[in-house]
Amino acid sequence: MNKTSILVVEDDKAVRNLIATTLETQGYDYLTAETGASALMQAVSGHPDIMILDLGLPDMDGVEIIKKVRGWSSLPIIVVSARSEDRDKISALDAGADDYLTKPFSADELLARVRVALRRIRYDSARQGAESSVFENGGLKIDYAAGCAYVDGEEVHLTPIEYKLLCLLAHNVGKVLTHNMILKEIWGNVLPSDTPSLRVFMATLRKKIEQVPSQPKYIQTHVGVGYRMLRIVNSPEADA
Template sequence: MSAKETILIVDDEKEILKLMEIYLKNEGYELLKASDGLEALELLGNNEVDLIILDVMMPRLDGIEACMRIREERDMPIIMLSAKSQDIDKIAGLSIGADDYVTKPFNPLELMARVKSQLRRYNRFNKRTDVSKDEIVIEDLVINVATHTVTVEQKEVKLTPREFAILHLLAVNKDIVLSMDKIYEEVWKEPYMESKNTVMVHIRKLREKIERDPRSPRYIKTVWGIGYKMESS
């Protein structure tokens, strides 16, 4: 295999690091290794990384907090590892930005398959949608960050500044579920204080402008009980 992607593996268990290193190197990937979240953030600041395998339970900075910090600036795939197997733990990991969740002990071959799947999906989507630094393209929806304009099926849609900010926030965090409090705090730049209806009203108006059928949206999906997301395809 001639893969050249760089993978950052983050785990405080040396045996797990070594096991993943053997299999990933055998597949041709470049590797970076960290033993906790703080070390991982430092490596990310100095290196280009295509995918992260991130353990949940670690000293200094755990995987949950590290994932949240990474998602503030990066959108590469994140696969979380955890000894916890309860559905609520998986939902928690996925809701804060992880793309996949693998329970320890794991089959290394299954992990390799998940790594390849996430990289294929990420690379295919980015080649299709990242037209320029100023544009985000998702199917027939084009968001121009420089001019603050939005077109759907080549027709310009007039959005308010708040509507544009919500749409842009969801688009740059594609495939990540954002809670209503997260959306409110990012867009309104103030603490979330039971402002659920405010966000819902803006999402409804946004859908009326960009969706063919707001009752069956293509772009902005509702994840019941958690929040909203925009999907890759």
């Protein structure tokens, strides 16, 4: 039995029940909240492993909840919202959400996002106690101490920017990083004119680490939003 506990924050009773039933059939424990205030209280007292969050709550906007939770916790947050505009996704992800799922959604897609979050939890737990100097994900290996990257045992020669991009994605494996977040971390500023340059660097990075750049298995594009490094476990698996 899976003892993972998931906090479902949703004011629409029908949607809340659908999500709860979907989780229950897979053996997950769950908590529910209908308001932002209740969600914050449950996040503190219920110690959930993951939060599934609707943005349109009656007492506060979901983005504010994300910001408040990020003030004290790295709890994986999956946004499930009817807001489908890129600016809404970017706002939530920049605030600290890990993933964004647009309503209506399928149960299989929701469960896939939950599995992505669980892989992030396992990865973070494995790193606790001592920060590893080596990152491994499928055939990809980064030796942080040596400043080198390898694919299937062969060293990949990266430019300084490509290496910084790869490390940033690796440190946030499983998490969607927006263009703004990446630009700020790599270049220290956020200018709309820099986004095309970021796409160019990401394309050259893919050519060096992906066997088939047009069908990437390591770096996933979220069109209009950003990028995510997929966590590869045993065999390659689609992360939705």
